[in-house]
Amino acid sequence: xxLTAHIELSSGxxxxxxxxxxxxxxxxxxxxxxxxxxxDRVGARISPFDSENCLIFTTGPFSGTPWPTASRYHVTFKxxxxxxxxxxxxxxxxxxxxxxxxxxxxxxxxxxASPVYLEIADRAIAIRPASHLWGLTTVATxxxxxxxxxxxGRNGRVLCIGLAGEKRARIAAIINDYGRAAARxxxxxxxxxxxxxxxxxxxxxxxxxxxxxxxxxxxxxxHLVDDPKLSGLRTDGTVILMRPKNMTGDLPAKNHQFxxxxxxxxxxxxxLNRYRARRLGCAMCPVRCSRLSxxxxxxxxxxxxxxxxETTDALGPMCWNHNPEVIIRANQLCNEYGLDTISTGVxxxxxxxxxxxxxxxxxxxxxxxxxxxxxxxxxxxxGRREGVGxxxxxxxxxxxxxxxxxxxxxxxxxxxxxxxRQEPRVAKGFGLGHATSNRGADHLYALPxxxxxxxxxxxxxxxxxxxxxxxxxxxxxxxxPDMVIYGExxxxxxxALGICKFSTTEEYSLLPDDLARGLRALGVEITxxxxxEIGERIVNLERLYNVRAGFSRANDALPPRLTRxxxxxxxxxxxxxxxxTRLGAPLREAQLFDFDxxxxxxxxxxxxxxxxxxxxxxxxxxxxxxxxxxxxG
Amino acid sequence: xxxxxxxEIVVRVRYFNILADYAGTKRAEVAVPIETTLRAFxxxxxxxxxxxxxRALSRGEMFSAYLRVFxxxxxxxxxxxxxxxxxxxxxxxxxxxxxxxx
Numbered sequence: 001x002x003l004t005a006h007i008e009l010s011s012g013x014x015x016x017x018x019x020x021x022x023x024x025x026x027x028x029x030x031x032x033x034x035x036x037x038x039x040d041r042v043g044a045r046i047s048p049f050d051s052e053n054c055l056i057f058t059t060g061p062f063s064g065t066p067w068p069t070a071s072r073y074h075v076t077f078k079x080x081x082x083x084x085x086x087x088x089x090x091x092x093x094x095x096x097x098x099x100x101x102x103x104x105x106x107x108x109x110x111x112x113a114s115p116v117y118l119e120i121a122d123r124a125i126a127i128r129p130a131s132h133l134w135g136l137t138t139v140a141t142x143x144x145x146x147x148x149x150x151x152x153g154r155n156g157r158v159l160c161i162g163l164a165g166e167k168r169a170r171i172a173a174i175i176n177d178y179g180r181a182a183a184r185x186x187x188x189x190x191x192x193x194x195x196x197x198x199x200x201x202x203x204x205x206x207x208x209x210x211x212x213x214x215x216x217x218x219x220x221x222x223h224l225v226d227d228p229k230l231s232g233l234r235t236d237g238t239v240i241l242m243r244p245k246n247m248t249g250d251l252p253a254k255n256h257q258f259x260x261x262x263x264x265x266x267x268x269x270x271x272l273n274r275y276r277a278r279r280l281g282c283a284m285c286p287v288r289c290s291r292l293s294x295x296x297x298x299x300x301x302x303x304x305x306x307x308x309x310e311t312t313d314a315l316g317p318m319c320w321n322h323n324p325e326v327i328i329r330a331n332q333l334c335n336e337y338g339l340d341t342i343s344t345g346v347x348x349x350x351x352x353x354x355x356x357x358x359x360x361x362x363x364x365x366x367x368x369x370x371x372x373x374x375x376x377x378x379x380x381x382x383g384r385r386e387g388v389g390x391x392x393x394x395x396x397x398x399x400x401x402x403x404x405x406x407x408x409x410x411x412x413x414x415x416x417x418x419x420x421r422q423e424p425r426v427a428k429g430f431g432l433g434h435a436t437s438n439r440g441a442d443h444l445y446a447l448p449x450x451x452x453x454x455x456x457x458x459x460x461x462x463x464x465x466x467x468x469x470x471x472x473x474x475x476x477x478x479x480x481p482d483m484v485i486y487g488e489x490x491x492x493x494x495x496a497l498g499i500c501k502f503s504t505t506e507e508y509s510l511l512p513d514d515l516a517r518g519l520r521a522l523g524v525e526i527t528x529x530x531x532x533e534i535g536e537r538i539v540n541l542e543r544l545y546n547v548r549a550g551f552s553r554a555n556d557a558l559p560p561r562l563t564r565x566x567x568x569x570x571x572x573x574x575x576x577x578x579x580x581t582r583l584g585a586p587l588r589e590a591q592l593f594d595f596d597x598x599x600x601x602x603x604x605x606x607x608x609x610x611x612x613x614x615x616x617x618x619x620x621x622x623x624x625x626x627x628x629x630x631x632x633g
Numbered sequence: 634x635x636x637x638x639x640x641e642i643v644v645r646v647r648y649f650n651i652l653a654d655y656a657g658t659k660r661a662e663v664a665v666p667i668e669t670t671l672r673a674f675x676x677x678x679x680x681x682x683x684x685x686x687x688r689a690l691s692r693g694e695m696f697s698a699y700l701r702v703f704x705x706x707x708x709x710x711x712x713x714x715x716x717x718x719x720x721x722x723x724x725x726x727x728x729x730x731x732x733x734x735x
Contacts, residue, residue, distance in 0.1 A: 228708070231698060232698045235698065236698075240698060241730060243699070244697070244728050247651055247688070247689055248651045249651070250730055453730060454649060454703075454728070456706060456708070457708055472727075473650075474649075475650075571655065571683075572688055573685045574684065574688065587651070587655070
């Protein structure tokens with residue numbers, strides 16, 4: 001039986017318990033178990049940087065098995081970005097290593113008197129001094145702890161924070177395996193507030209595989225390899241999205257003033273592949289969508305895992321930056337400081353728009369759109385909390401409040417978390433999903449791709465025939481809530497199992513019944529429908545957490561720019577002189593017609609009231625009456 | 634208007650997302666010679682639509698990796714693009730844009 005470890009850093013006490021079977025039955029694993037522990041232990045009166053806040057590292061039932069894409073770990077906490085429910089999730093190799101070391105969950109509370117790191121071996125944890133690591137970059141921290149074995153895995157796996165986390169930047173990430181990030185919502189800042197620099201895991205166990213699971217896992221892996229819907233991810237990774245998104249107006253640029261750029265040839269997959277030294281993949285992944293990029297020399301010489309799509313848009317078009325070498329270097333800087341590349345790019349773009357509007361200046365940096373020195377310089381200042389970087393390290397919501405003078409109009413966030421890289425006026429399902437996500441603006445909370453990906457096969461499997469034609473039209477708002485709700489449940493299941501959404505909700509290559517088949521091979525009797533009900537339970541518990549913290553419909557709102565301003569989408573055409581792609585005549589205006597109507601339908605379908613609060617009936621159906629008793633009456 | 638002569642077939646095509654903007658319509662019926670393959674049909678659509686439509690469907694000689702084609706509501710793998718179409722076939726074209734980050 002795997003363990004749950006309770007680590008109290010203030011006293012140094014460490015306790016172990018067998019993870020409760022009831023907890024697994026109701027919440028499955030990883031994200032679900034993290035949500036329940038946070039709900040029970042971190043109430044509304046505890047602030048994110050209070051020592052009572054928890055950092056809950058969890059793995060899922062598939063972690064440490066050969067199930068394809070079982071590479072993910074989850075970390076749950078009260079978020080310093082949103083002051084509400086927070087989690088982050090990352091791939092790589094750290095999660096499976098933790099599972100093989102025998103742990104379902106590692107709960108960290110308290111605050112160490114001086115910097116420490118955790119050393120986890122097989123079913124045992126020690127707290128070690130980390131003063132020699134404090135102040136180091138994430139790469140240097142990895143090198144210190146892993147020694148000459150480096151990323152081979154022979155000396156275990158590491159996650160850690162950089163300077164940004166140490167200084168409690170609210171956009172600070174946790175970096176694992178050198179270049180993977182559990183980024184969103186400020187987990188690095190919470191880790192820094194606990195004086196916890198790193199967690200080094202070494203496992204000797206082979207994991208919890210069984211022969212019948214291995215058979216199912218092999219079949220699923222082959223299915224993923226053969227699925228033509230995943231071919232783009234296999235060949236180019238997520239940056240394959242740059243070009244089609246630019247074509248459709250779904251490539252946010254200049255802080256969402258535009259949805260397209262005239263320089264797409266400089267920042268698309270083809271351009272970035274010039275710097276791709278080799279493809280990379282997470283543990284157990286047959287897709288291998290990641291990459292090692294190297295800029296060999298020049299001002300921006302760098303070497304980093306990435307960039308993937310979100311990073312490329314955030315540090316490229318969003319800042320009007322057309323130089324791929326600057327994107328790669330900026331990615332590396334973010335990783336070294338331990339910063340969320342999405343939130344950092346959005347924050348830099350926010351600062352540049354504040355400068356454009358005449359409300360922000362810096363003595364060292366021009367803050368002009370696309371200026372490489374400003375992009376890279378701001379990342380350094382944010383990471384070090386120097387000068388203007390000190391206020392920007394708070395994220396755009398708090399920075400806008402500090403700057404004033406209307407800056408809130410240009411702060412692209414939901415609930416305090418910076419917007420990921422979709423354009424809600426074009427990808428309307430994503431717009432709704434960003435707004436309803438309980439961890440703040442998040443493309444991965446629902447991952448509502450069915451319409452924009454033209455995934456007709458998934459639509460036919462999931463939804464009634466009569467709504468499909470409207471549902472798969474990205475411009476039609478009618479049934480976006482239906483798509484978002486299904487996606488939220490399936491994403492919660494995916495996170496709870498410890499696997500990657502690129503096998504599930506990205507393209508619906510694997511369906512809930514496929515996952516249930518794998519669980520049955522592990523001895524868990526369950527159906528796909530029952531899995532989705534657990535997903536719904538997790539989402540409702542996360543919502544309850546936020547309702548208890550005072551959140552309501554008003555917090556399920558998109559930034560004003562996205563609901564008030566129209567976006568012009570232009571034809572993407574070839575310049576006959578240069579042969580390069582350029583933007584031609586306007587084709588149409590994109591806008592959200594009736595966001596409130598989408599929200600109303602979303603709440604109604606969920607069985608929530610008009611203010612976004614789960615009703616007693618909905619909670620009873622999901623076996624959450626006890627959790628909701630003091631919150632919804 | 635459906636004009637089905639003995640030497641040709643009529644194929645219904647539905648455009649989604651930006652393709653509808655480029656084509657200026659969400660749906661059309663297109664007459665092509667019998668035995669026309671899906672590949673030839675897509676190339677015909679490129680010929681009869683504005684230049685940006687071509688860019689959306691292809692890069693060089695290849696159809697875009699992000700072009701998703703359904704024939705009679707079943708997704709067509711690239712290796713099946715050379716199968717001949719039948720009269721009354723329904724073709725749906727999506728520029729596939731999925732989510733993004735891990």
